[in-house]
Amino acid sequence: MGVQHKHDMKAAPALGDTTFGLLSLLVVDDDAVQRGLIAGAAGKAGYEVTEAASCAEGIELLRTRSFACVTLDLMLDDGDGQDVMKAMAEANYQGPVIVISGMSSERRRAARQYARSLGMDLLQSFPKPIDLAALRISLANLRSTMAGLPIVHSWGEVCGPRFER
Template sequence: RWYTAVQGPPEAAPGTCLIEVVAAAGRFSAGSRRGAPLNLLIAEDDRALRQMLCWEFEEMGYRVITAASCGDAISAVGDHKVDIALIDYNLPDGVGTDLLRTLRLAAPYLPAVVCSGRASRGIAAEVGGLGTARFVAKPVAATRLHAIFRNLLD
């Protein structure tokens, strides 16, 4: 199925593009069984930051799936089960809240943290209106994110 979700080209109205949601049933879960590693999607366009977060969360025991854009994240969740998402607000092909809305078409209760280096009350309010989602201003320590993830999953 196709959904209008983020800014970009193809055969869509100006300012939008069509994104295929390739998530099959069972690719998401609200939380893993006790003792099983959580599958964390990190959608971050800054390669160095994405790699550092990947290493830190793998050290904490997460299975990490990385994406550099909204499109990459949507493709990744078509291939992997995701328990929780860490999403940069400003991605090259859209904004993090639009990505989260698209992911939630397939997984309505997917918990997520949306981050931005350009924090504003407007962004925080938008994220706050998305249910099991939290907004965090960058820079933020991985240990703080881990605590927020645990809070969202409880």
């Protein structure tokens, strides 16, 4: 198996390199700081991360690539996270969604109901500011479930020979 470079993303397996426990994650958030924090937490949980700064960018990525999981802000500069959920359903996205939003718990619950109405699995809903340790644990548990690999947590980080650098 060859080495995958950042610029050669089209050659990546659809859900990531599950041989080494990596799964692909799309982070859709218009706040660069939040995207960076989420991407960092996901990387520590064993994910290959792609970032989208807008609804339009997230929707385009969902139409052209496959992801094992998507984290989604509900309020973006160019639209609503529900627009992205609708596009995910239209693209037959089968993976779980994690909502990370500064919106009220009622709006996050409404997003969960909307996702279910589209036949999607809204795995988790986190308020902003995000609890990064909780997010890492959630993502690591999901990775373990999807990849069938054992995980040892240390404050939400994935440990073991596959992840030691």
